[in-house]
Every structure is written in C-alpha cells, then in structure tokens.
Amino acid sequence: MELHYTGEVLCAKHFTRKFWRRVKRHLSKEGLITSGDRVGIGLSGGKDSTVLLNVLHELFSRRTDISLVAITVDEGIAGYRSPSLEVARRACGRLGIKHVVISARDEFGRTLDEAVRIAGTQEQAPCSYCGVIRRHLLNVAARRAGCTKVATGHNLDDEAESVLMDFVRGDVNKMMRLGAKVGVRSFKGFVQRVKPLRLIPEKEIALFAILNGIEFDPAVCPYSHLALREDVRDAINALEVAHPGTKFAIVRTADRILPHVQKGFFGAVPQACGSCGELSSGPLCRFCQYAEELDSMEKGKKKGNGGSA
Amino acid sequence: MASKRGTGKRKAGAGKISVTVREIPGKARTASVARGAAISDLLSSLRINRERVVVRKNGRLLPESEALSNGDVVEVVSIISGG
Structure with a gap:
C-alpha cells in the first residue's frame, strides 16, 4: 500500500497498525467517545460504516461504561438498500451489537424513490432529500435508543468534499457545522454526531476492510451521479493525484480557520x-x-x- | 517516485504486453500496455483515477507502482459508494 501523501510504502501489517494508531489518536484528541456514552453507529452496510462498526466494537465492546447500538436508515431506494441492509444485519449479528432499522416510508410518509418520482431530479437533487431524511431519522432513532452520541463513517474524502461543496454553493451556515463533532449540544433532543474516521482517506478504509475480511456492500447509489458531490469528488481526486496531500490540506485548513470564524459568526438561531x-x-x-x-x-x-x- | 518500485521485474526492450483487466463492478477486458509498464500506467491509460480504486494483481493487493507482466490479471475494484 502506497501512501502518496507521505511517500510511504507499507505492508499489510504496518498499514493496519498505522490505521489503528490514527483512529485511536483522533478519538482521544477530540474526545469523541467518553465514559458513559451510548453510541449509535450509523450503519448503511457500505465500507465506511461497516469498518466503523468493527473499529468501535474492537475498541469499546469490553468497556462496561460505554455501549454501542447500530442504526440503519432505510431511505427506500429499490435494489440498493435491501442488499446493504442484509450486510448490516449480518455484521451486527456477528459482533453481537443491537441493530435498529428506521425507514423513510414509516417516518417520512414515502420512500426516497417515491419522492423522486413526484419531484423529479431537477428541482431538488435526490441527494438533497436523502441527506435531510437520513440526518433527521438518524437523530430520531438515536434518541429513541437512548444514545448520547451518533458516530458516522465520514472519511477524509467526504470531509474535503464537504468543505469545497460549501464554498461552491456559498453555504456559510453549513460550513460552520463542519468538524469532528457536529451539532448543537445545547438543543434538547439533538444527539451530537461524531466522526471517528474523518482523517482516514476513503481508499484506506476500503483497504482496511479488504485486509481484515470485513464484509461490506460495494453497491453504488443509483442517484449519486446527480449530486454536486460527484463533480467535487472528481476535482479533488484529480488534484490529489497531481498534488498528494490535497485532501488533508483542505480539511486541516478548514479545521484551523473555522474555530476563529465561528466565534464571530451569527447564523440561524x-x-x-x-x-x-x-x-x-x-x-x-x-x-x-x-x-x-x-x-x-x-x-x-x-x-x-x-x-x- | 511511483515508477521506481518493481523495476527489477521489468524486462528490457520495446513492445507491448497484454493483461486482463476486471473492473468491479463492470466487465473483463484485455488491455495492451508498454512492456515495463506499472499498474499506475495501466490506470492512466484506462483513464481511471487511482484514488477511486483498489487494485489486485493476480489476486494480491499491490502498490500501483508494481510492474505488470504479460498475462497478468488485474482487478480494479471501485471504492466509491456514496451519494
């Protein structure tokens, strides 16, 4: 495995060791999961969330002061969500983690497919609906399950893409909400979201899954090609190949700037x-x-x- | 930097070699690359960004700087799943 941004070429053993070291350091430095936490793990069945499930199980399953529960949001995307739901069920069964499924049909009144059929793909890209539905339902399910934190599988690529997407859209409000810990802690009923894998590149998460025999669903969302994220992802990946370290630079720059900007920023109450x-x-x-x-x-x-x- | 690794396995001389490429998800096909080419060269010729894939050569996960030989089977696994 070549880490182009450091110039290292690592064998499987040293790659895995480095992976664990970085995740543990990030968890500890940011205080993402602490004693007394009941952590809801957003589990889609894709590589990021199944790796997150396995990582948190390995780190915390023997702790009596921390508990884990997996939460899957079924948005209702025909042919896409069902296989990943089965992967999620199997993963939870293997690890002995309680698994909760919450569906858009039950809570939103319609599936994502139905919403797209009504609205089309022009006015609101399906990803806008999906993002809102997923975040909302994840919070609802986490609160119902008594969680104090929700951990999501966001990786370095996701984070770098979000920073640039907020610039492209001129969405300062959203940009203020980026970071390792997300959410308004003072609002009763909102479960704070944490991102233990946010400094791990997407490719390394996939490699970790393959090297450790972690089953995941590799399916691509049928709506993903319609998203702005796809264009931004292509641009960042091209930059990363030409200038290794670009993804880290984007995220670290945002992390350094945002705390200073947030102090003087008065967004929506x-x-x-x-x-x-x-x-x-x-x-x-x-x-x-x-x-x-x-x-x-x-x-x-x-x-x-x-x-x- | 990438092209330095694996040079010991490369054979001198001009010409092309043929490798089987299996894109996952996707189809298998045969690709022709210059003798001495590395996996990264193959990805470039197929216009595949290395950040979007994990590559196995003959069933083994290897760095993209690894040299290719005639008859190699290269699996190119897409790692992009989100929306």
Missing part, C-alpha cells in the same frame, strides 16, 4: 420545528418542509391528471 419538534433553523425543519412540498406537488399532479394519477 436553533429552534424546535413547529411540526415535529426536531432541531430546526426556522419555524419548520427541512424534513417537514420537504414532506409538505411533496404533498403539494403530488396533489398538483393529481389535479393535472384529472385526479386519476
């Missing part, structure tokens, strides 16, 4: 959503806004079709 009570930056949270918009669009379509649709 967090409040409870008037409909569901979840954390919101306005009178209605995005999850409930989307649900209402889709209801209106569906009614409009039915009217347009003479009520026969």
Whole structure:
C-alpha cells in the first residue's frame, strides 16, 4: 500500500497498525467517545460504516461504561438498500451489537424513490432529500435508543468534499457545522454526531476492510451521479493525484480557520420545528418542509391528471 | 517516485504486453500496455483515477507502482459508494 501523501510504502501489517494508531489518536484528541456514552453507529452496510462498526466494537465492546447500538436508515431506494441492509444485519449479528432499522416510508410518509418520482431530479437533487431524511431519522432513532452520541463513517474524502461543496454553493451556515463533532449540544433532543474516521482517506478504509475480511456492500447509489458531490469528488481526486496531500490540506485548513470564524459568526438561531419538534433553523425543519412540498406537488399532479394519477 | 518500485521485474526492450483487466463492478477486458509498464500506467491509460480504486494483481493487493507482466490479471475494484 502506497501512501502518496507521505511517500510511504507499507505492508499489510504496518498499514493496519498505522490505521489503528490514527483512529485511536483522533478519538482521544477530540474526545469523541467518553465514559458513559451510548453510541449509535450509523450503519448503511457500505465500507465506511461497516469498518466503523468493527473499529468501535474492537475498541469499546469490553468497556462496561460505554455501549454501542447500530442504526440503519432505510431511505427506500429499490435494489440498493435491501442488499446493504442484509450486510448490516449480518455484521451486527456477528459482533453481537443491537441493530435498529428506521425507514423513510414509516417516518417520512414515502420512500426516497417515491419522492423522486413526484419531484423529479431537477428541482431538488435526490441527494438533497436523502441527506435531510437520513440526518433527521438518524437523530430520531438515536434518541429513541437512548444514545448520547451518533458516530458516522465520514472519511477524509467526504470531509474535503464537504468543505469545497460549501464554498461552491456559498453555504456559510453549513460550513460552520463542519468538524469532528457536529451539532448543537445545547438543543434538547439533538444527539451530537461524531466522526471517528474523518482523517482516514476513503481508499484506506476500503483497504482496511479488504485486509481484515470485513464484509461490506460495494453497491453504488443509483442517484449519486446527480449530486454536486460527484463533480467535487472528481476535482479533488484529480488534484490529489497531481498534488498528494490535497485532501488533508483542505480539511486541516478548514479545521484551523473555522474555530476563529465561528466565534464571530451569527447564523440561524436553533429552534424546535413547529411540526415535529426536531432541531430546526426556522419555524419548520427541512424534513417537514420537504414532506409538505411533496404533498403539494403530488396533489398538483393529481389535479393535472384529472385526479386519476 | 511511483515508477521506481518493481523495476527489477521489468524486462528490457520495446513492445507491448497484454493483461486482463476486471473492473468491479463492470466487465473483463484485455488491455495492451508498454512492456515495463506499472499498474499506475495501466490506470492512466484506462483513464481511471487511482484514488477511486483498489487494485489486485493476480489476486494480491499491490502498490500501483508494481510492474505488470504479460498475462497478468488485474482487478480494479471501485471504492466509491456514496451519494
């Protein structure tokens, strides 16, 4: 394994040792998981979340003061989510970790596929719906399971992409929420999110999974090609090949700048959503806004079709 | 830096070698590269960014600087799954 950003060529044993060292250092330095925590692990069944599940199980399963529960959000993407759900179930069964599944159909009133059929792929890219639905349901499930933290499998590539995406969209509010620990801790009902793998490149997570025989679902989301993230990912990967270390540089620069900017930044005041009570930056949270918009669009379509649709 | 590793395995002389490329997910195909080419050269010729894949040569995970030989089977596994 070649780490182009350091110039190292490592065998499997030393690569794995380095991987563990970096994850442990990040967890410890940022205080991501501490005594008394009940950690909800966002588990999709893909490589990042299954590696995260195995890593946290290895580090914390023998601790009596920390407990783990896995949470899978079933967005309702036909042909994509079912196989990964089975991978998630098997992983939890093998490790003896409680597994909770929460579905968009039950909580949002429709699947992501149904939302896309109503709204199309132009106005709101499916990824916008999906991101909002996933974050909302992960928080709901974590709170119901009594979690004090939610750990997600975000990797270095995800983080670097998020920094650039916020620049491209000019979304300062979102940028202020980047980091190893995410969320408004003062808001009752919001479970703080932590990212133990955020300084590990995506490729190294895949290698760790393969080298350690960790089963994961390699499927690609059928909607991912529509996302801005895909364009940003291509750009960053091209830069990384030409200038190794670019991903680390982007994330570390953001990490150094953001604490200073956040002090003087007055974004939207967090409040409870008037409909569901979840954390919101306005009178209605995005999850409930989307649900209402889709209801209106569906009614409009039915009217347009003479009520026969 | 990448092209230095594995030079001992390379054979001198011009010409091409043929390798089987299995893209996962995807199809298998035959590719022709210059004798002495490394996995990274193969990826470049196929326009595959090395950041998006993990590569196995003849079933073994190897650095992309590893040299290729005639008849090698190269599996190119996509690691991109998110949305």
